[in-house]
Amino acid sequence: MSSLPTACVIGAGSSGIAAVKALAQAGYDVTAYEKSDRIGGNWVWGNANGMSSAYRSLHINTSRERMEYSDFPMPKSYPDFPHHTHIAKYFDDYVDHFGVRDRIRFETGVEHATRRPDGVWEIALENGGTDRYDALLVANGHHWDARWPEPAFPGAEDFEGVQIHSHDYKGDDPEFFRDKTVVVLGMGNSAMDIAVEASFAAAHTYLAARRGAHILPKYIFGKPIDQIGGSPLIPFAVRRKVMQGMLKVYLGDMERYGLPKPDHRFGDAHPTVSDDILSRMAHGTITAKPNIASLTRDGVRFTDGSEVKADVVVYCTGYKVTFPFFDEGFITAPDNDLPLFRRTFHPDIPNVFFIGLLQPLGAIMPIAEHQSTWVGDYLAGRYALPSPAELRADIERERRAMFKRYVASKRHTMQIDFDDYLVALAKERRAGEERAQAQRHRQPVAPRAAAVAA
Numbered sequence: 001m002s003s004l005p006t007a008c009v010i011g012a013g014s015s016g017i018a019a020v021k022a023l024a025q026a027g028y029d030v031t032a033y034e035k036s037d038r039i040g041g042n043w044v045w046g047n048a049n050g051m052s053s054a055y056r057s058l059h060i061n062t063s064r065e066r067m068e069y070s071d072f073p074m075p076k077s078y079p080d081f082p083h084h085t086h087i088a089k090y091f092d093d094y095v096d097h098f099g100v101r102d103r104i105r106f107e108t109g110v111e112h113a114t115r116r117p118d119g120v121w122e123i124a125l126e127n128g129g130t131d132r133y134d135a136l137l138v139a140n141g142h143h144w145d146a147r148w149p150e151p152a153f154p155g156a157e158d159f160e161g162v163q164i165h166s167h168d169y170k171g172d173d174p175e176f177f178r179d180k181t182v183v184v185l186g187m188g189n190s191a192m193d194i195a196v197e198a199s200f201a202a203a204h205t206y207l208a209a210r211r212g213a214h215i216l217p218k219y220i221f222g223k224p225i226d227q228i229g230g231s232p233l234i235p236f237a238v239r240r241k242v243m244q245g246m247l248k249v250y251l252g253d254m255e256r257y258g259l260p261k262p263d264h265r266f267g268d269a270h271p272t273v274s275d276d277i278l279s280r281m282a283h284g285t286i287t288a289k290p291n292i293a294s295l296t297r298d299g300v301r302f303t304d305g306s307e308v309k310a311d312v313v314v315y316c317t318g319y320k321v322t323f324p325f326f327d328e329g330f331i332t333a334p335d336n337d338l339p340l341f342r343r344t345f346h347p348d349i350p351n352v353f354f355i356g357l358l359q360p361l362g363a364i365m366p367i368a369e370h371q372s373t374w375v376g377d378y379l380a381g382r383y384a385l386p387s388p389a390e391l392r393a394d395i396e397r398e399r400r401a402m403f404k405r406y407v408a409s410k411r412h413t414m415q416i417d418f419d420d421y422l423v424a425l426a427k428e429r430r431a432g433e434e435r436a437q438a439q440r441h442r443q444p445v446a447p448r449a450a451a452v453a454a
């Protein structure tokens, strides 16, 4: 029997497969449970799990080289911003490349995860049965549970047209927007993509938002924009100034295109990336509007008092972070906020870990990889956490800085800067290795589940 704890991963999207691969390589007995019949999560358009928010036309907006795992490059034949079919295939290939497909139990949703008083996790499965593990890695994704405007806009119940959340927009019906008047709400990436798509078929498209955004092109001076952010050794304030200057030269002010002036500095909101929105606005096919105030039977009234007739309203209003398999009140993220040590370790529960539960300026996948090997080191006793007081202080410090910097919004509760996060994590891992050696650290989570199950 292995002396390492047994580990369970919930989810085999891009975060879950990084965890399975890292733990399998480190010698763990690891099993992932996946609701769907395949891996890839959000990137499987029309995924049988009903959880994918992908639409037919979706391409990544973080560049290929930013998104790929460190030891498995995407094929060079891929474009810089591949289609979702490329991305889903890439994740599928990753699992076979590292030989971990047999660690994943497909069509096996986790219904309930209970932590017993002795720390063992009981994993109750949707198709019956309960398995037990010493450690639980949660990788169930955070872009599948649609957040509709709360409360609904006055009059929403009387609107006779179609109201849809971006999660449910699949882009599979070319007639969906045909000759309709469409109102798209939001200034995030879903709103950009869907407004642009609508604008090619609709009679007219309105883009409504309660605040503006610094819209980024995919390329600047011929390079993917996320590859020219500057070294994390340069202070963020300097990097921000340089990027702001480049954008000013390259695009000019957002107001020039009819968009609202952003109420925040560049870098203080999750990046909104679109090559097309400004061009569609310049062509007069999309008109910007302020927030929706109310809906009427056949139209939308905006907060500036203007009103348009509308057939379709698409709410691109983001997602809720939820863990339906935990007891209510056990581990929750009210308003999307779940404080974690470096977005990975729970401050109170030593054997639950979160993979990919973060919003980087950059891609999630390479970070999920680092989180996973870090958890592997921890469970093996090679890394020791700081003291509980230091750990809490670290969480607080990080949260204070994030909430101070970012626009107050439920979409800004777990923001990190990709490069800065990885530099800081490498430093923390070195410090934790020294702590482990100094303390003659033993495995923090004893292998108990196997003994119990036997």
Ligand SMILES: Cc1cc2nc3c(=O)[nH]c(=O)nc-3n(C[C@H](O)[C@H](O)[C@H](O)COP(=O)(O)OP(=O)(O)OC[C@H]3O[C@@H](n4cnc5c(N)ncnc54)[C@H](O)[C@@H]3O)c2cc1C
Residues within 6 Å of the ligand: 010, 011, 012, 013, 014, 015, 016, 033, 034, 035, 036, 039, 040, 041, 042, 043, 049, 051, 053, 054, 055, 058, 059, 060, 061, 062, 067, 108, 109, 110, 111, 139, 140, 141, 142, 143, 144, 190, 325, 355, 356, 357, 362, 363, 364, 365
């Ligand atoms: C439209 C859209 C475009 C995006 N574009 C980018 C991008 O370009 N770059 C980027 O870095 N990020 C992007 N994101 C963010 C996205 O969250 C990540 O790309 C990625 O999907 C995160 O992977 P994940 O594994 O954490 O979550 P998911 O991809 O959501 O996978 C979670 C998996 O967990 C499984 N699961 C959930 N609950 C259970 C359960 N109870 N039991 C068993 N299995 C379960 C699901 O079936 C699923 O397979 C985008 C998000 C959206 C919505």
Ligand SMILES: NC(=O)c1ccc[n+]([C@@H]2O[C@H](COP(=O)([O-])OP(=O)(O)OC[C@H]3O[C@@H](n4cnc5c(N)ncnc54)[C@H](OP(=O)(O)O)[C@@H]3O)[C@@H](O)[C@H]2O)c1
Residues within 6 Å of the ligand: 058, 059, 060, 061, 062, 143, 148, 149, 150, 166, 185, 186, 187, 188, 189, 190, 191, 193, 209, 210, 211, 270, 291, 316, 317, 318, 319, 359, 407, 408, 409, 410, 411
């Ligand atoms: N092509 C791509 O790669 C692509 C495409 C789509 C999505 N994504 C990713 O998927 C994730 C989710 O993106 P998203 O655009 O769906 O959601 P999001 O980033 O959370 O954006 C939600 C938008 O809706 C607004 N909003 C929320 N509630 C509102 C309300 N009640 N009234 C008015 N406005 C409201 C928000 O405004 P505030 O800022 O004021 O809160 C914000 O503009 C992001 O990580 C994104 O990068 C990527």
